[in-house]
Amino acid sequence: MGHPNSPPKIMSSSQRPQQVPGGSPELHPSNSATALEDASYYLGRSFQPDDNVDRVRRNLGRAWFTVHRALATDPNLKGRLRNETEFDAYVKPGSNEELELVKLLFSMANNQVPWSDLFKHEAFLKSEAELIYTSNSALATTQAWSGEFKGDLANVLFETIADDLSKDKTPYARLTTIINSSGTGKSRMVDELGKEIITVPMCLRPGIKGMPPPDMKLRDWLVSQIRNRDTVQKRLRGFLFSLLVVTLRTLKTIVSEKQDMELPSLNWESSKEKLQDYMPLVVDRQRRLASAFREHMTTGQLYHASGTHRNTFYDEVIKLADEFVQGSTWVKDEAERQYGWYVMGGKGLQEAGKGPLDAGESLCRFIDEHKILESNHGPRRPLVVLAFDEAHALTDNPRQTDWNLFSELRRTLRQIQDFPIFSIFLSTAGRFNKFSPEIRSDPSARVREPDNRPLNPISEISFDDLAYPALKDTVTIHRVVETDWISHLGRPLFGSYWDKFPDELAILDSARQKLLNGPNELRDDNSAGALACLSVRLALEFNTDVSAHAVSCVQVERHMRLCLSATAGFEELITIPGSEPLLAEAAYELMRDTHRNAVHHLANHSDLNCIDRGRRGELIATLLIMQTYDAAREISGRRWVSVANFMEALLPTWNYEMLLQSSPTSWLVKDGPKNRDNTFQAIFKDYGMWFNHVIKIETQEMISSNHLWKFVTRGAMILCATNQEGIDIVLPICHTTRNLCPDSMTAMVIQVKNAPTYKATLKSSLFDTMDRAVLFSTSDSDFAEASGEPNITELAEPKKKKRKMAPGPSVIPKPEAADLKPVIRVVFDLASPEPAVVFRQWPEVQHHFSGFTTFDIWLAGLSCKTFKQIQEADLESYQILLERSLMPHDALSLKDEPNVGEKARQGKEASRQSMVPLILPGLSHHGIHL
Template identity: 25%
Template sequence: MGKSRMVNEAALSVFTIPINIREELGPNLKTYPPPDRQFRDYFHGHDVKSDIRLQAEYAILLSVLFTKATELLEKPIFKHETGAALASQWADYLDDGQTDIEAGTNRNEFLDSVANRAYQLQLVELGLLQQDQKTAQTKLDDSINRMQDSCRKFVKAISSYEGRAKEVKGIVYFDEAHQLTEPIPPGRKTDARSRSPYHNLGIVLSELIDFPVFFIFLSTSSHLQTFAPSPASHPSVRIAQGLPPFTELPFDIFVGEVFETLKSQGKFFSLENVGQTSVMAGFGRALWYVHHKAWLDHQGFPVISFAGEKLFAQGNKARVFHSLIAALGVRIGIAFDTTTQASKTMESELVESHMRVVYAIPEHREFMRAGSPSEPILAEAAARRLNGPSDGNGIEIQGPEILAQACTKGLLAKGVRGEICGRLLVTIAHDIAVRQKHSLPDLYSPDPHFHRPVHVLDFLRALFAKQFETVILKANSVTAREGIPNLETAFANAYIFFSHFALAKNSEMLSARNLAVALLRGMALQAKDHQESIDAVIPVHMGDPTESISPASTSAINLQFRNRKEAKYCRVPRQTTVPDEKVAVISIIFEFGARKIGEPGLVTVTKDIPHDARSSASKLHRDDHHYEIVAHGCISETFAAIPSAVESQYQSILSAQTIVEDFPRAGDEECLQAFENLRPFFDGLQEPVKWRK
């Protein structure tokens, strides 16, 4: 999310002391910003120390930090500056000479001197050995008093602070702070030591609560409970009253800028223009746009390749499945089963290393709400990997394999499996249509490959089996009214434009006006839970990709996903998305659970000639330009997007296991009887028999 860059930007407005305590990642891995090594090492070796000893050491460290900063501010270059001017000057001073792998010289000298002096004072004031409880507490109190005094002088040096301030005057932040949450080693937990370094540091910081200095801990750690334990489990009541983690970080902040640039260049908001990398980079996290601008100035690593490195954890072979399910989640939207520990662990690991975004952490801090929001750059990177030549398998093979494995691991919620299969299928068809028209790009190509317009008819050919091509393309509308063109003619110049799915909050988002907005972003929409008759919508641009996008030229492919044994006819109300009766609309009903044999076939076109619903012969019926397709089964006979080799994977995904099917000895009648005697359910056929006996 660019947390480090964000606080660096804030440092230009508020006086900030930056500290990075990230561990060494090895010579081949680079992460911004570089660590402050000696300062980080000050926190090592904590496992042999008591809680009171650690608190005293941290109070000494902070005392020296404030004192050294105050001394530096006496330099002539900082004289007569206050507020944002001083903050900016201080930030420039610390950043001088910084590179991607090394901190600036001034920052190194400053923080190294703090760590070295704190080590010296440790030896003088605390000694090498543990003291008795009373002596240790006295020395801790002395260290706390000195820390408060040095903080008071520091605040006065950076502001006109007198008494209790109403706003923050200074910030101290610890980047990669998960290093502080290391647990106490097994066998070392005693009455004298029961807290992590992070908790002990928090106790010390609580002594500075009346000062206008704010402490920030930055981390993408998956171990939520070590950073923000629920109040009930926190070892310090005073610290437990603190704030839940902040997750609301900048998003979409450059959208206005990229569209203003298009306007200034006299370009239409067309599919062709909004599908450029420079526009895609404006959506999502700020770091995509910043990285792309830097690449334009200096070349190097294109932003799509950069996003791929972030999404796939720089090719970490030990996390291949994590990378793949993260990539699939970016494209089709994956909701994890929040009731299982396996899914909670997986989701938190995707947040930590695979670009999944935390939306919210509740006040009770028992879990996190996370997801993959709409980010075209990340979706393009995911599409390249899922269709890449590295293993020879495209998304039509990898997609169902990933989902089936996720189901086996108990990661996916059972109630959404039909919908997730449906979103996967149409995404596969989209990618196949792209690959049939365009060869795969070079790994480091700066231009989008999958985030591009796809002809509606090419999409339908890629989705459905070859045997149904004529049935679909020559389909009449629902009313089969004379003079209305068939589907092929109606959509002869129509394009879809989506590389990923995003969640619609309400049905208003599915209207033509907002579907035009979705086209600007290159996304399809997943309907909210319990949306009547429509589960997802693919926006359609009626016109050439060079023509401007507008609500008037926007149509839709409405999608309905059903996973039931018996198909039951359920009309799709086209007016939900495109109420203009003159605009052609397609609806596709997927009956995954029903394998229809014989006539009228696996794929049918709805014909439902209405009764006299027109006030005049010239008045259009809402279904006069509505083309409805019903597809049965989740098999290769129905869908070209399903290779026969992965049919079993789809069946595995769609089959929600019952409690009996999950019982490993269900085939043994005696074991099954013992299982049912536990009363997991009551059998309406058997209960009367038992009671009669």
């Protein structure tokens, strides 16, 4: 919503001017009462009783401008005002907040509600609680920014840039984007790079505050005077020229003030070894120049304002750029003929020659006078990095289909691509795919040439760099569920926030707002927010089609999903939900507060067709398990739950009570009679679980107690790799009185079936196939070798030649008491037409060695008679998910055309089904055989 132009100033309330089209008047700054009176008058002129909804929505920006100007005259309210960006976030299109404000304006236009009530509305004024939170958040963010940078990400960025500068590569321009979701440390990474490489920081964030603070004058200058493409090209060339010149001026000033920046003179007759000795001196000087320049540009910066030096720097850049534009002519220079753009002519400004080429050359030679750091092959050390933060302002202006500020700046930067000067563009809130549009549709013909392809975006971010050490046998389950612990896992945003402002309610509220991109409660109309909550908890994977690509982009840009990798033009985009228990905890609270079962959010979601639903019903199973765990939390009253709590929430009451008193299905041979008499309740008395999200593993090797304890430290359940043999889901279980380590771990292992052929009859063979995945102790390797059973911890090792073994002992030595592994093995037979809960009975004779005690359970059918968390009202949604899990796509049921009429639907469905003969028993698949 743009600001309207300000009309002539009002002289008095008794002599009101006519409404100025397209804008609100400038209000009395000296009298707040008069300002409110004038504002009410002009609001009444702006909103009429016969306005339709679309007109009111279009005028919301005018309402904000009028109210903001009126309330700004009251010193007691000025600090509570929402700026334009905050107002836009509050009344996002289609949100309940927008609808409520539109209804209120209708009521006021019809004289049902006085206009004075609008000046109290939260759309314009922050609440006291929000004001306190914002203040604390700003303080925590500012302090965190100046804290210690942890991790090696800045070095990774340095090496990536050096590689992209290689002369062996011939990209369209030496620039790329850094793309990823909010709070992943992109800006801090670039700031840290500034200690090694001279980095020119430019923050184009909308509004007036944030970290780093926006360079408002530069931002406004860049996006102003966008009349035509020629004007923009001329201004951007002047901008690049002036940016390089002022950077050089500043570096020269720094050197003049710091005498230790001078290098000893170089004798070109020195031996090659001498030149090699000189190179570290050049690198060290560059590093010290970079650090001094960074200090110059960041000194005095606050959450709401840049420091004096930085403001002066960009004042000079803008002034020189304007002079360049005024002194430019259409004189063509032979060296720049290929661009056909402006060169200097007629006026002064000879400090760095004719334009960006000479300015770039002068800057590089000041840093590396003799090209000591140049390399004709392989990576080149960057000398200067131009960093545009929150750079979506460039892609959004102007709103043209064939060009924008970024595309033109990219063309301008192409002029200096032979220098070791690199440009990076960071963005979170913007449509980041505009920075790398599909190559075949790029507005630049050069970009579409195979030899000039853009560089791939950079997606690597800081993750777990602030996490507390999680060494085995050092922490308990009681420690790893604390908010302090989970806030430091994942992206650095929340850990750095906690370190400066350790408030549990505040940090969870912040996580909720980040997850939903603004509000802190999940409304029915926020489908993207619901998908974000489901994704972060259930590890949802998206398909690779075009619609899923668009959904993925939105989730990364606005809802904290991570971009793992992307190629130029976003021909390939891989996104994932990170393992971040704090975000998962926020998602748990958000969905809990909707008072709706999560299955309704998922089964009826408009983007379900974009989600990989799992061909064996894994998604339904993980959803059921998560629902069960959430209910168990209510029983236990804490984040971690006992095994008994979980089973109580999983099974119907009668079956749960039966389980508590049941004996094991199998047990240790030597200790058989003793274990046989033990009950489930007694054996699992001191065992517990902790998870609020899913991690999908890629190898069976991870299903070992050597690793299982690590999942507890992250609060994660395990979804097995695709086509994993024997099991599909693992729920880590730990001894709650011991530290987390391999010897304190066991698990519940689950196999999922969605074929109706299994029905309600327990099949022992399915439990037997789970044996390969239940060797949970490092000490179990001895028993595995003696019994001939495979050792899960050795599966990833290269195959070795089998050696003959002497016959094993008749009695396998039993493990120590600490190594006893009570394992729960469960089959989810989801498609069974008959509901049933079946406990496998222990055999009369133990036929084979078991290195653990097991309880085997068969759960048949999606029914409230099988799963306690399934209610009658949920059955339809579960059946929808079950049916869709059996199909790789939704094309046959026309999910891509939800609004097609019934007759057309019948014909189209039949036609599509005939295109895939014999895959299903429906008549349309058997047309020629009828």
